[in-house]
Every structure is written in structure tokens, then in C-alpha cells.
Amino acid sequence: MVIYGAPLPDTKEEGGGSPNEEILAYGKDVPTKGGAVLLLNRTVRRMTADEFKAAPQAKPAP
16 A cells, blocks of 8 residues: 655655654555555564554645
């Protein structure tokens, strides 16, 4: 799943250089089984289903 329309941080920054850790994309099973997620700061993190549910998700720009 990808959250389309979310404003991306400056792509000239090194991946992980932005403090923004909102979820941008994730596999279909992550909400129930956990797994890898792509964050707005362009890093990938493995999360449990509970961590995923508690983590902030990116919002599309208005």
C-alpha cells in the first residue's frame, strides 16, 4: 500500500536525514502480521502489527 500525495522531504538529503518517520508505504499484511514499512525519511523499518498501528501515517497534501 502506498499513501499517494504525501509531501516528500527534500530528496537531496541523505536517506534518514529527515526526522519525519511517518509511514509512506507498506505491504498488505503489515497491519495484521507486521513487516517492512517505508518511512517518509526514505528509510525502511520492520514493525510488528502493534507498532504499525501505533505509528503515524503520512497524510496526502490537501
